[in-house]
Amino acid sequence: MNPQPAALDSIAWPLRGRWLAVLAGLVLLTVAAYWPVTRAEFLDYDDQDYITRSDLVQGGLSGSTLRRALVEVHAYNWHPVTTLTHAADWQWFGDRAESHHAVSLAWHVASVVLACFVFGTLFSSRTAGLVVAALVAVHPVNVESVAWLAERKNVVSHFFLLATVGAWIAYARRPSGLRYSVVFVCLALGLMAKPMLVTLPCVLLLLDVWPLGRWSGDRATQFRLLLEKLPLLALSAAASYAVLAAQGHRQAGLDSVPLAARLQNAAISYAAYLGKLIAPVHLSVFYPHPGSAFRPAALGVSLVVIVGLTVVAVGARRSRPQLLLGWLWFLGMLVPVIGLVQVGNQALADRYLYGPELGLFLALACESHAWAASRFRAPLGVASLLVVLLLAGLTFRQAGYWHDTYSLFQHALEIDERNYLAQHLVGEALVDRGQLEEGLAHLDRAVALAPRQPRPRLARGLALYRLGRYGEALGEYNAALAGVQTIGYGFNGRGAVLLALGQAEAAAADFRRALQLDPRDRPAQHNLALAEGIVGLQRGDAQAAASALRRALELEPRDAAAWTYLGLALVAGGQDADAAAAYREALTITPFDPAATNNLANLLISSRDPRVRDPAAAVALVKSLCEQTHYGSAQLLAVLAAAYHAAGQTADAIRTAEQALALPNVPPTLRAQIANNLGAFREAAGSSTPP
Numbered sequence: 001m002n003p004q005p006a007a008l009d010s011i012a013w014p015l016r017g018r019w020l021a022v023l024a025g026l027v028l029l030t031v032a033a034y035w036p037v038t039r040a041e042f043l044d045y046d047d048q049d050y051i052t053r054s055d056l057v058q059g060g061l062s063g064s065t066l067r068r069a070l071v072e073v074h075a076y077n078w079h080p081v082t083t084l085t086h087a088a089d090w091q092w093f094g095d096r097a098e099s100h101h102a103v104s105l106a107w108h109v110a111s112v113v114l115a116c117f118v119f120g121t122l123f124s125s126r127t128a129g130l131v132v133a134a135l136v137a138v139h140p141v142n143v144e145s146v147a148w149l150a151e152r153k154n155v156v157s158h159f160f161l162l163a164t165v166g167a168w169i170a171y172a173r174r175p176s177g178l179r180y181s182v183v184f185v186c187l188a189l190g191l192m193a194k195p196m197l198v199t200l201p202c203v204l205l206l207l208d209v210w211p212l213g214r215w216s217g218d219r220a221t222q223f224r225l226l227l228e229k230l231p232l233l234a235l236s237a238a239a240s241y242a243v244l245a246a247q248g249h250r251q252a253g254l255d256s257v258p259l260a261a262r263l264q265n266a267a268i269s270y271a272a273y274l275g276k277l278i279a280p281v282h283l284s285v286f287y288p289h290p291g292s293a294f295r296p297a298a299l300g301v302s303l304v305v306i307v308g309l310t311v312v313a314v315g316a317r318r319s320r321p322q323l324l325l326g327w328l329w330f331l332g333m334l335v336p337v338i339g340l341v342q343v344g345n346q347a348l349a350d351r352y353l354y355g356p357e358l359g360l361f362l363a364l365a366c367e368s369h370a371w372a373a374s375r376f377r378a379p380l381g382v383a384s385l386l387v388v389l390l391l392a393g394l395t396f397r398q399a400g401y402w403h404d405t406y407s408l409f410q411h412a413l414e415i416d417e418r419n420y421l422a423q424h425l426v427g428e429a430l431v432d433r434g435q436l437e438e439g440l441a442h443l444d445r446a447v448a449l450a451p452r453q454p455r456p457r458l459a460r461g462l463a464l465y466r467l468g469r470y471g472e473a474l475g476e477y478n479a480a481l482a483g484v485q486t487i488g489y490g491f492n493g494r495g496a497v498l499l500a501l502g503q504a505e506a507a508a509a510d511f512r513r514a515l516q517l518d519p520r521d522r523p524a525q526h527n528l529a530l531a532e533g534i535v536g537l538q539r540g541d542a543q544a545a546a547s548a549l550r551r552a553l554e555l556e557p558r559d560a561a562a563w564t565y566l567g568l569a570l571v572a573g574g575q576d577a578d579a580a581a582a583y584r585e586a587l588t589i590t591p592f593d594p595a596a597t598n599n600l601a602n603l604l605i606s607s608r609d610p611r612v613r614d615p616a617a618a619v620a621l622v623k624s625l626c627e628q629t630h631y632g633s634a635q636l637l638a639v640l641a642a643a644y645h646a647a648g649q650t651a652d653a654i655r656t657a658e659q660a661l662a663l664p665n666v667p668p669t670l671r672a673q674i675a676n677n678l679g680a681f682r683e684a685a686g687s688s689t690p691p
Helices: 017-033 035-039 047-052 063-071 080-093 097-123 126-138 140-147 149-173 177-193 195-209 219-250 259-278 296-315 321-337 357-372 377-403 405-415 420-432 436-449 454-466 470-483 488-500 504-517 522-538 542-555 560-572 576-589 594-606 615-628 634-646 650-661 668-684
Strands: 346-348
Touching (some): 017 097, 047 080, 063 080, 080 149, 097 126, 177 219, 259 346, 357 377, 420 454, 436 454, 454 470, 560 576, 594 634, 650 668
């Protein structure tokens, strides 16, 4: 027996007593299953663009944020409602990631409760409502939508999807302008959270056919029902235009992903999505697109599944209309994200099932309504409870992988070691932890798997830069940026390498390019000011150099290198006391920094300002650094020798200079300078020993 809706003018579905207790238990089970996400961190995968580096979000809730959210692209998307939820989180919780995650979980729980009432009302069946709610609540395929803060748009839009369906049921029961307005507003909010809901008006038409029973053989009625959808379709069209405009440059061109390959991947993905709903194991954050290779076996099996299920659903449309409704809901809601317009490099994604799965869940819920009335009610109830608990356990495990970037993508590598993005982000995470060589090995693998992808190369360039292999790093950055000119942080990274290589003017040009791409990029603003300061020093313009370096320090007060360069500029401008203060600030930030130590010591030795000159302090300063380096730096020993000489400790100066000359691999120019100084020290000591 299939559930049938009550008469449209008398729908009533109260949830009381034990049913309310069951729903409360489901809410608690949902929170328990997703509890690991409340301890998760921000990810280094899109969370930066959405939250941690977004000045739009970090502006908090304000009139300015509202205006910008409505007119600006945020993280390559237009979703102002989602943007405002992130802004609210930042205003209330700041950078406490666990609180942001708790809010996403709250949205999911709200959807679970709403699904229970919406589908229970739609079919006048508590059982049907609870079945859909339970599957939404704890199916592991939904973990990605809940646990990934960058996918907040998914949980918000899902809530408004259900609200739109609920409002449509109320409108269908008793049409009025006010009730239609509620539908319109709910859909608009859903589309402004995530435009994936563009096919929802078509789903509402399916509901008109069954179970709402509004569709009839009368052409006038059919025309009126179609006309009803036009304002909603206009909303969908506007949202489609907005997202295509926002993501235009991210869409893969027809040459890179041919139409035949996109059609093939779409067919295979439909079957793969079914498989994930039936057996939710080996779920990954990223499934690489296979490209244009022909996959006859996978394509053949997928087409058989799709065509076979379509034939079954159409054949059973009179006896089991829920099958056709659920199947068309599933197929139709996946259309915007099935890859016919390829955005990104994924073949499919778990998050795309969050709305489409409702179609299959409602079909199963209708079947469960019939089972509940059968003589097998008790064993089926027990079996259903066990399935829900099993799914909750799988969800708990899957949610644990989302704790941090490394854990998430290490899990992805365990599923597929040829996943280039997982190799890339595991490598990047290791580099951030200081495990440079291990991280570089993963990045080497990522570049080998996807040589045309720029971001793994940029990450590899950063690893080489941190290893001090500047020439190789520059080559990697050049290779990455040759193919794409729109990655601002790539130009910022290459600029840093050029600075390290002493090419300050070229570095400044790269920083300017980074700021053209993102004028609010604070690191690039800082780096440009630093580069301009160094250029000023190279050109002998101490005033311009000092001005630029002060700008750099306003942006990043704890940049030891900027303080050191400022000291050089101030010395060139005759401001020795201020220069000494700048060098000391650098050493406060980075104790034993060789450049700052060397420069401050030389200033203490040679300054004509009696407030600054202090050779004894220079001796103590450089000696402490020599101890840190085990007296293995000829440059530092040369400075220490000069400090001893200036402090009147000529014997120590001679001994230290001789120690420096005894070191291996001393550069010829430095060796000549030390030898010359040694001669002067000996002469001052009245020594007759030849140099």
